[in-house]
Amino acid sequence: MTKPATDLLTLPRKKLRVMNLLWLVVLIGGLVVSTQVTNTSLPALFANFGNFTEIFVAMAKPDWSYSGTVIPLVIQTIKIAILGTFFGSIVAFVYSLLIARNVIKNRLVTAVLRFVMNIIRTIPDLLLGAIFVAIVGIGPVAGVLALSVFTFGVVVKLFYEAIETIDPGPIEALTAVGANKWQIIQVAILPQVMTYFISYVLYAFEINVRASTVLGYIGAGGIGLYLQQTLQVFDYARTGTIIIIIIVVVVLIDYISSKSREALMR
C-alpha cells in the first residue's frame, strides 16, 4: 500500500527465469540427441506405414478356430500370475515388517534390507523371466519364479509404507501393557493395514496378468509362447486371435479386480 492510487506506474519488464530456460534447453537437447542415437525418423515410419497397417488388418481378421488351442495356455497364464502374486506377496509381507522403522528399531538392519529391496525393484519383469529361464529351464516354473520376484518388488514398498503410516498410538499402548513384538504386530499393526495389503495384492495381480501374457515369448510359460510361434511364421490371423483373447481377459480381470478393490476400501 505504498503507492497512492492516483499516481499509476507503468508495467515493469518481466524478469527472465534462468531455470525455465535451462529446462527447455535440456528438453530440446535431449530430443535432438535421442532422435539421432535411436535413428528415429517419422518420414521412414510414414513411408513404411503400409507394412504396419497390413499387419493390423491381418490381425483384425482373427482365426477363431485357433481359439481352442489358445484357451488352455491362457489358463496356464492366469495360473502363473496367481502363483507369482501368491509367493511374492507372502515374502513381501514378512519382509515389509522387517524394514518398517516403527517395527524394527535397528536402523542398520532396515537400511541394508531396504538397499536389497531397491535393487530387486529395478529389474524389469521380462528380464527376470530371461534370467529364470536360464536358471531353471524353459517352462511355467520360470515364469512363476520371475513373477514372484517381480511381485515382491511391487508390493513390498507399498506394504512397508502402509505400515509406517499407521497410527502409532496402539503400538505404544501395547508396549505399555508389556506385549512382545509378535503380539504388537498381531494386535496393533495388522488390523490397521490388512485392507490396504489385500488391495495392493490385487493391484499386483492386475500387473502380473499383463506381464504373464508376454513371459512365454522368452520361454517362461503361458500364452506368450504361441505369440512368438505365430509371429515367427507371419500367421497374423492367429496372432490376432491371441491378442484379442489376451485383451479381453486382461480387461476383464482388471475390471473385476479394481471393482473389488473399491469395495474393499469402502
Added chain:
Amino acid sequence: METSYQKLVPQTTNKLKVCWHWLIAIAAIALIAWSFTDMDFGGIKASAGQIAGAIFKGIFHPDWHYVYTGDGEDLVSELWETMCIAFLGTFISAIISVPFAFWSAHTKYKRWWSARLGKIVLAVIRSFPEIVLALMFIKAVGPGSAAGVLALGFHSVGMLAKLFSEAIENLEEGANEAVTATGGSKWHIMMFATLPNLLPALISNTLYRFDVSLRSASILGLVGAGGIGYPLIIALQYRQWDRVGIILLGIIVMVVLVDWLSGWIRARLV
C-alpha cells in the same frame, strides 16, 4: 458398595457378512490351490543351483572389459541407447496422451458415454502387449531402436493418458468457474485455468512414466528393438555369466540413478 454386574452378552454378528468373508477366503484358497495343478516344480533342471550361483558370482566378478571398448557395442553405449529410447518414447507418448486424456476424462462438460468410450480405448491400448507392438514396428521401420521408440511411444499412451485424465478429473472447479464468470469460452477455460493447473501433474506423471519406460526399454532388445536387452539375451544364451553380471549391474545402476533424478525433479516441482 454393592454392584450387580451384567453377564456378557455374545457379540451380535452380521451372519451374511461373515458368510461372505468366509466364502471369499475359501474361493481365494481354492484358486491358489487350483493354480498349483499342472505346475511341474519337480522338473527344475538339476543345474539350476549351479547356474544361479554362476550368475550371482558374475555380478560380483563382472566382465569389466565390456564397460567401455569404444566400438559402440559396449555397455555404456548400449545403456545410453536404452535411455534415449525411453526418453524419446516417453516424449512421444506424452504428446499423444494429452488429447486422449481430455477425451476420456469424465467432466461435466461432456456426455458420459464419450468418456466411457475413451476409457475403454485406453484399456485396450494398455492391454496390447508391448512386445508385439515392437515386432510390428520392426516390420515397419526395420529392426533397431527406432522400433523400440515407437512401440514405447504408443504403448505408454494407455497408462499415461489414464493418469492424465485422472488428474483432469481431480482438478478443482474454482479456477474454471472464475474464467466462465468473466465470459470465457470453453477454449479459454482450457488455456487459462485447466492447463496451467494441470501442468505439474502432467510433468510429474510423465517423469514417472519415464522411470517405467526405462525398464521397458531395457527389455525391448529381447525382440530386437534396440537397447541393452539384446546383448543381455546373447550373453545368457552363450552362458557368459560374467557378462550377464556386468549388464545386470549396469541396468541396476542406470535405473537407480534415473529414479533418483526424476524423484528429485518431481520433489522440486511441487
Added chain:
Amino acid sequence: MAATTKPMIECTKVSKVYPDGTVGLKNINLKIAQGEFVVIVGLSGAGKSTLLRSINRLQDITSGEILIAGESITSARGKALRLLRCNIGMIFQNFNLVKRSSVLRNVLTGRIAYYPTWKTTFNLFSKADKQTAYEALQQVGLADKVYSRADELSGGQQQRVSIARVLAQNPQLILADEPTASLDPQTSRKVMNDLKMLNEKYGMTVVANLHSVALAREFGQRVVGVRAGEIVYDGQMSDTPEAVFNDIYNGGVGKGVAQS
C-alpha cells in the same frame, strides 16, 4: 448508458430445484438498480450462493427469468451468454485464482472475453491491457507482486488479486460470493473497502453474500434476507432494525418479517 432506466438485475419468479429434489430457490422476485450496494444475508444453506450463481448462470435455474440490464441471461446461449457475463464480475469465497500462473496472468483473465481465441492462446495480450491489469493491481496495493506466482500470496492478497481481476474486466455489476469467509477480520475489512471503492469510484453495482452481520451493517446500503430459498426481508440498511438480523439468523419460526 441505456441501462440507467432499466434495473441492473431483475429476477421474476425464479425457482431452482436440484436434481435430488432439494429446493434451492423458491419464487424469487428481486430488482436491483444500477449503482446499488446490496448485501444478501442468511444462514449457510439458505440459498444465498445459489441466488448469486444463478444471476450469471454458473448454475441454471429451473423456472423464471433473470434480466441483466434488460437482457435475458436465462435464454442467452454461446457468444451472447459470454458477452453478458463479460459485464458481470464475480468474486469467490475461495478466490479461484489459477494458483500456478503469475498474478499478472490471473488479472488478465478478466480481459479474455474481449479477445479472439487465437490471440489468447499465444498469450498475445495488448500492451494497453497489460497496463490496465497493472493499474488494477496498484489500486488494490499489490503492484510489487505483479510477477509473483498466485500461490505465493496470502489469502487476503489472493482475494485482492481477484478484485483486481474484476477491475480489469471493468463490468457494470459485481457479484461477490462470501468474499470474506476465508479471511481474518482485518483483511476482511480491507477487501470490503476495495469493493466499496469499486462501487463509489466506478459506479459498479455490487451484490455481496455476507455471513458477518457486522460487515453487512457497515458496508451494505440495502439488505436482502434469505431463508430456505425465499426472500424474507428487503429494505434499506438505514431503516433496518437489529431485530431483523436476529430474526434471519435465529430462524424466527413462522413469524418472518413482511417483505417490503
